[in-house]
Amino acid sequence: MVKDIRIGIIGLGTVGSGVLEILRNKQDKIAQEIGARLVVTVACDRDPAREAVAAAGGARSFTTDARAVVSHPDVDIVVELIGGLEPAFSFMREALENGKHVVTANKEVISQKGQELFDTAAKTKRDIFFEASVGGGIPILRPLKEVLVGNDFSVVAGIVNGTTNYILTAMQQEGLSFDEALAQAQEKGYAEPDPTADIEGDDAAAKIAILASIAFNSRVTKPMVYKEGISRLTSADMTYAAELGYGIKLIAYARQVDGEIITFVRPALVRKDHPLASVNGVYNAIFVEGDACGQLMFFGEGAGSLAAGSSVVGDLVQVARNILFGSTGSIGCTCFRDLRVRPIEEIEGRYYILLRAADRPGVLARTAGCFAEENVSIASVIQKESNGAEADIVFMTHWCPERNLRAALAKIAELDVVSSIVNILMVLED
């Protein structure tokens, strides 16, 4: 007789409906692979109209009360898909305390309160899996944690937010302004009506925190990740970067250096021949370098109902296997190190700076002087034909401490001939 593994799903939005669809279509296939059926005994959404989604997806019952799911006697695994910190965190903690296993796509909770959940899961010997929280349909967390366990990683970095990558691709390929590209992304459903979390790098910060924690075996929480968004980027930046042989991507980055972690989310110049430069549109790609596996890149759809659903279902099958074999809790938290996260002022890099300045004698000398005073060495300068009153000046620095760069720019901002520091962008060196 085929056993039933009983699932309760909280949240029937984009990902939740995708999970239901996959579970319904693949029930037989999964049963043949693991010898058990995954059955959704209860589906939950605070919107009562979604009872129809639950029914269409084959859920055996529907409720608007999430607390009924986390304590449901006929639920082995709770799938949390409502997103955000609360009440999602409380639901998951209660589910674990009630002896349920948890599968989630929630990057906020994992990147901010993951530790508490993992501790709870360890205490109750329950599984908690979260593959869908990073990279949508791309298998990345379990490969890092399991298949690549024999590695120490020096770097994990990539493009982990599809909305911003769509916008940057449209700016670069179609010459749109940021506002035009954002409007186009919203029209196509790739950006939310309130796009703040995506365009300000919030979403990517949560994801790189999770990736870094796994890669470096040391807890990196979202607030530790320095972040800059893409809303200040202009067509001029795209043009100048292209002239210099670069594209601009929102890069989520974490590196281990001398027993410390450097991590940030910021738009960065990426060489045209770098593998990440050709990752366009809503696609995501994650690059890692391990001391045994070498350089790896994982590329795919970073969002979407079925893509994220695919990762959730993969987790569900793993938990189901563990239930069937009595091996739940076998993969827990792996943050057994405690590495310092270096403040952004302490990092070093190469930088692109776009200034707008009065078009008159001495401007270049005075700005260059400010860089020199702070020991920031300039690798190249492009001064553009002026529009009459003002000129664009693009500086590319040599490798320098970000602290020095900031000091130089503070002085430059004070110069009466400089009307604005339009943008400062890091150059991705890996």
Place this chain on the structure above:
Amino acid sequence: MVKDIRIGIIGLGTVGSGVLEILRNKQDKIAQEIGARLVVTVACDRDPAREAVAAAGGARSFTTDARAVVSHPDVDIVVELIGGLEPAFSFMREALENGKHVVTANKEVISQKGQELFDTAAKTKRDIFFEASVGGGIPILRPLKEVLVGNDFSVVAGIVNGTTNYILTAMQQEGLSFDEALAQAQEKGYAEPDPTADIEGDDAAAKIAILASIAFNSRVTKPMVYKEGISRLTSADMTYAAELGYGIKLIAYARQVDGEIITFVRPALVRKDHPLASVNGVYNAIFVEGDACGQLMFFGEGAGSLAAGSSVVGDLVQVARNILFGSTGSIGCTCFRDLRVRPIEEIEGRYYILLRAADRPGVLARTAGCFAEENVSIASVIQKESNGAEADIVFMTHWCPERNLRAALAKIAELDVVSSIVNILMVLED
């Protein structure tokens, strides 16, 4: 007290020494992650001189007798790294029969006699893992089988042989002939003294058989894979392909169509903007498309001591976890379908044909006539300036059955004006 998981390694060549190195360097890290130490109780090589490798790698004992390893009382997991069908297959079967778990990098055994090993493992409830058999350090088999279990795959394809990719890259980028590029690859250690298995597509055929079996849940063995090598490729092919906007790659390919499987290894024209076109040198990349996850690509080092070792160690840790939690045998064979593999004559595609023909009136008309008689529609023709007596003619066909193409080419080969059909290459359409 930390438990020891005891490992016996057979074969201390490139991969074996990499595995020893990783296990020695990462023993503490792995112990912190899984609560057990991986200890090499015995290492084996038929070359007694490799006792030094074993000792340096921290193996507790050395033997030249592999049968002593597969029946060793202090071995929980046998790692088979000698390659080739026999005696590797017998060693693994005996190990499983003796109650050992097996980890291997052996693509030959898995792609030809995998079924027998999986049956034996199922009977004895033992694990057999083989991540390193495909893609070196790239996590691909376990992600396909575990994380992506909620998908049906339409296609799995890629560049899975680093030697041939190195040669093709050198031909394309440096304009070398095949022989020159092969010599360079041998000099750098990227090609064996006898490179046949790599350049004739043998190695790639074994790998795509394994990938297809997992992706389609249906056993594809190596002999079922149609294969062509790269030794007949010339600089002229590279040049003409480039003029048409393509590179040439050795593509390992498997697609599910109408409940049947199409699979082959052959050099193919790949559009310059296709993700696989920019995979150069010894790198590998594997592309899959699933009905939930969408398009994914996995990129990395396809060979090498530490890269393959990384995958072996990942498998060892999984088996160790399963031993610790009593869940061995939880992931077995997943070939519960039995799909027909379509003979190559039954497939369809677009093709590139390079002819060398007498440079006189009527040649184009007569060759084009042969294509027309077999209903092969020509999309474009390039006739090159002749060297006096002969001219190169490149045809690109529209989509057509390979059977018709072959019939047309048989007629063309008979034409007295055609001195040779230099090459026929498929165009990668995905």
